Amino acid sequence: MDIASCTQGETRSQPVAALVGQDEKVVFTAPDPAVATRVRLLAIATVARFHGADLHRGDLAVPESAVPSPAALVEWVGRSGLWAKAARLRWQQLVTLELASPVVLLLNDGSAVLLVANDAKRNVVWLRHSRLGPTDPPLAVDQKSLAAVCRGEAILIRTERAANRSEAAFNLGWVAGLVRMESGAMRDVGLASIALSLLTVLPPLMVMAVIDQVVTHQSLSTLVLLSLLIGTALISETLLGYARRQLILVVGARVDARLNLHVFQRLLRLPLDYFERNQAGTIWSMTGQQINKIREFLTGKLLATMLDLVTLVVLLPILFYLQPTLSCVVLLGACLIAATIAGFMRPMSRRVKRWIDAESSKSSVMVETLHGMRTIKSLALEQQQRDRWDACVAEATQAKVEAGRLGNLTQMIATPIEGFMQRGVLLIGAYMALSSDGSVAVGGLVAFMMLSGRVAQPLASLAKLMEDIEEVRTATTLAAMVLNQRPEAADPTAGLRPHFQGALSFDKVSYSYPGASSPALNSVSFSVPPGTTLGVVGRSGSGKSTVTRLLQGIARVCAGLVSIDGVDLRDINLTHLRRNLGVVLQENFLFRGTIRENILAGRPGLTLADAVRAAQLAGASEFVERLPGGYETFIEEGSPNLSGGQRQRLAIARALVHDPRILILDEATSALDPETEALVNANLARIARGRTMLIVSHRLSSLVDCDQIMVLDEGRVLDVGPHCELVERCAAYRQLWQQQNRHLATGRSQPATLETVTQGA
Numbered sequence: 119m120d121i122a123s124c125t126q127g128e129t130r131s132q133p134v135a136a137l138v139g140q141d142e143k144v145v146f147t148a149p150d151p152a153v154a155t156r157v158r159l160l161a162i163a164t165v166a167r168f169h170g171a172d173l174h175r176g177d178l179a180v181p182e183s184a185v186p187s188p189a190a191l192v193e194w195v196g197r198s199g200l201w202a203k204a205a206r207l208r209w210q211q212l213v214t215l216e217l218a219s220p221v222v223l224l225l226n227d228g229s230a231v232l233l234v235a236n237d238a239k240r241n242v243v244w245l246r247h248s249r250l251g252p253t254d255p256p257l258a259v260d261q262k263s264l265a266a267v268c269r270g271e272a273i274l275i276r277t278e279r280a281a282n283r284s285e286a287a288f289n290l291g292w293v294a295g296l297v298r299m300e301s302g303a304m305r306d307v308g309l310a311s312i313a314l315s316l317l318t319v320l321p322p323l324m325v326m327a328v329i330d331q332v333v334t335h336q337s338l339s340t341l342v343l344l345s346l347l348i349g350t351a352l353i354s355e356t357l358l359g360y361a362r363r364q365l366i367l368v369v370g371a372r373v374d375a376r377l378n379l380h381v382f383q384r385l386l387r388l389p390l391d392y393f394e395r396n397q398a399g400t401i402w403s404m405t406g407q408q409i410n411k412i413r414e415f416l417t418g419k420l421l422a423t424m425l426d427l428v429t430l431v432v433l434l435p436i437l438f439y440l441q442p443t444l445s446c447v448v449l450l451g452a453c454l455i456a457a458t459i460a461g462f463m464r465p466m467s468r469r470v471k472r473w474i475d476a477e478s479s480k481s482s483v484m485v486e487t488l489h490g491m492r493t494i495k496s497l498a499l500e501q502q503q504r505d506r507w508d509a510c511v512a513e514a515t516q517a518k519v520e521a522g523r524l525g526n527l528t529q530m531i532a533t534p535i536e537g538f539m540q541r542g543v544l545l546i547g548a549y550m551a552l553s554s555d556g557s558v559a560v561g562g563l564v565a566f567m568m569l570s571g572r573v574a575q576p577l578a579s580l581a582k583l584m585e586d587i588e589e590v591r592t593a594t595t596l597a598a599m600v601l602n603q604r605p606e607a608a609d610p611t612a613g614l615r616p617h618f619q620g621a622l623s624f625d626k627v628s629y630s631y632p633g634a635s636s637p638a639l640n641s642v643s644f645s646v647p648p649g650t651t652l653g654v655v656g657r658s659g660s661g662k663s664t665v666t667r668l669l670q671g672i673a674r675v676c677a678g679l680v681s682i683d684g685v686d687l688r689d690i691n692l693t694h695l696r697r698n699l700g701v702v703l704q705e706n707f708l709f710r711g712t713i714r715e716n717i718l719a720g721r722p723g724l725t726l727a728d729a730v731r732a733a734q735l736a737g738a739s740e741f742v743e744r745l746p747g748g749y750e751t752f753i754e755e756g757s758p759n760l761s762g763g764q765r766q767r768l769a770i771a772r773a774l775v776h777d778p779r780i781l782i783l784d785e786a787t788s789a790l791d792p793e794t795e796a797l798v799n800a801n802l803a804r805i806a807r808g809r810t811m812l813i814v815s816h817r818l819s820s821l822v823d824c825d826q827i828m829v830l831d832e833g834r835v836l837d838v839g840p841h842c843e844l845v846e847r848c849a850a851y852r853q854l855w856q857q858q859n860r861h862l863a864t865g866r867s868q869p870a871t872l873e874t875v876t877q878g879a
């Protein structure tokens with residue numbers, strides 16, 4: 119839309135201020151918030167395009183009417199894989215910015231301009247506004263003019279360095295990078311730790327002074343001074359300790375949040391067939407549980423040990439200063455512990471792996487049992503499941519005990535060494551004090567004892583860190599086996615976003631599932647003109663669902679050409695494709711939430727009125743309105759408070775709510791009782807108006823009105839044509855038709871399917 123034309127003749131708005139250049143040229147005053155928002159989005163999209171990313175209005179999680187906040191804009195840009203940040207910049211920063219790309223300046227009236235150049239010497243910035251033509255030079259603006267329209271809010275956009283991070287393989291290095299990203303906060307924690315360590319040195323040194331000076335020379339004034347010092351040290355220690363714990367808490371929480379967000383995002387990017395090939399329990403135990411382990415290590419053990427390391431760096435030289443011989447003994451002890459652990463590392467890692475495998479099978483059984491509880495109960499399979507569970511628990515317990523036993527053995531060897539580091543040196547020190555004719559002062563020895571306790575424990579935990587790193591390495595490897603799978607689309611932002619008319623076409627399409635011996639589809643060709651309906655029949659396993667899966671881009675690598683409106687499906691942006699399709703399957707998952715939320719399914723800009731319209735179209739409105747809460751009725755997980763038919767009609771409503779040009783129904787009405795099915799079928803004609811529909815069904819009665827019906831068998835097309843022609847010329851179809859009608863005629867409730875017909879034939 120031409121922004122200039124919007125500004126003319128507008129009188130009802132109160133422009134905040136006009137942006138005036140140095141040559142007194144008025145650039146823009148936004149007439150109303152809607153235009154201002156459009157200008158703002160345009161400015162951001164322009165910078166995104168500068169970086170090679172196409173932003174799409176539909177990705178902005180804000181309704182059309184609302185004014186998007188800077189945070190929403192940042193998220194919008196982030197979704198395209200670019201890096202974005204909202205910041206408030208002072209004039210000084212604006213004129214000195216190094217501009218690798220334009221910066222979006224948010225104006226007070228809700229619109230935006232692009233900062234394209236700056237000159238600190240002349241104290242001026244150059245702005246480009248969407249109202250300026252492509253040949254117009256940018257407008258030079260000084261501080262005063264800009265301050266009248268802009269508070270300095272800016273959106274900085276650049277190519278995502280972290281994008282490579284999100285593509286990078288998940289491994290120990292990646293995990294370490296997470297901690298490195300917090301280097302600023304870590305530095306503060308480190309400084310606090312150094313200060314704390316220095317403070318911990320004070321009490322032992324003072325004790326040394328008390329024993330060697332106060333007691334020996336009975337000096338009361340020294341004691342008073344020491345008391346004051348101890349008091350001050352105590353207060354600072356308390357405050358610094360508080361600050362350090364607070365910082366650790368924040369750093370830990372941030373690392374944790376990053377890890378969680380990243381893992382979930384990676385999981386969502388995996389292709390559907392990965393989840394079909396692997397059990398949910400296994401995936402959960404390989405990612406969720408392992409990530410928990412990694413997280414606990416990063417935010418607990420690793421941080422603590424790194425801070426202990428700081429203590430070591432501060433205290434070790436003091437220890438060596440106080441008592442070199444005894445310090446060597448302490449250090450030797452730590453080396454012995456490290457050597458012990460290194461020796462046990464390999465067998466330990468094998469046992470930990472076995473334990474994790476056993477735990478993973480255990481959670482698979484648990485998840486499967488919970489999912490299939492209805493079947494287990496109805497088939498009385500409790501005993502069988504209990505036996506499987508028993509076997510898994512036994513294996514996991516044994517593996518855990520074995521790993522624990524080895525850990526215990528390591529601990530048994532390390533404990534005396536650790537104890538010796540802390541207390542054994544006392545004996546050596548006492549012996550040295552006795553035999554050195556007073557050259558080893560008692561006070562110094564006591565101070566050493568107090569300090570060495572603080573050093574011995576971090577040294578031991580540093581040595582043990584190796585063991586933990588090994589465990590985290592195993593955990594990372596397991597999580598990587600899931601997370602490093604090839605994502606569904608290499609670049610989720612790439613691809614065309616055409617406006618669909620709804621012409622579908624398969625041209626000699628063949629497809630085999632990975633590992634399958636025979637192709638699921640074999641040179642399938644058909645085309646569906648826009649706005650028409652194609653019915654698909656065929657016996658079980660003939661490839662009907664595979665056709666719908668290829669259309670949804672679930673399996674993208676196939677021979678031949680699948681196209682929508684003549685555009686190769688592989689060139690279409692995957693998210694755009696799926697957003698513009700409506701799909702209803704035989705089994706549909708309803709999420710926890712109200713009926714309204716389930717129908718709207720988080721699509722921005724849709725309202726209750728859209729939900730009601732979709733529900734009416736799907737034949738769901740009647741029962742929804744009879745529910746006590748109406749559209750606000752809450753559906754629990756697995757929707758136990760709804761019948762199968764009701765669930766199905768809600769799923770149909772959900773698929774229709776955004777008015778898709780293409781609708782795929784894969785056995786969508788099979789679960790419905792004849793009455794409800796008739797209701798939905800009666801609505802199908804209305805639903806089909808203005809849409810291309812692909813209806814897969816075993817029941818021919820739902821398909822007779824389709825413009826064309828395709829008969830599939832073993833992945834091949836037997837015939838395509840309207841019902842009346844197929845009855846004439848396709849034997850398999852005719853047989854099925856007669857069979858189903860005969861059953862209906864004799865009053866049997868279950869009509870035969872093509873499967874029974876072809877199998878019987």
Ligand SMILES: Nc1ncnc2c1ncn2[C@@H]1O[C@H](COP(=O)(O)OP(=O)(O)OP(=O)(O)O)[C@@H](O)[C@H]1O
Nearest residue numbers: 394631634638656657658659660661662663664665
């Ligand atoms: N995820 C998968 N992995 C491997 N093979 C599969 C997968 N899904 C389907 N197949 C195989 O592909 C063939 C076609 O399956 P498809 O699901 O398309 O059949 P269908 O006609 O929809 O059957 P039904 O009427 O039972 O739903 C079958 O032989 C099936 O075993």
Ligand SMILES: [Mg+2]
Nearest residue numbers: 662663664784
């Ligand atoms: Mg199927």
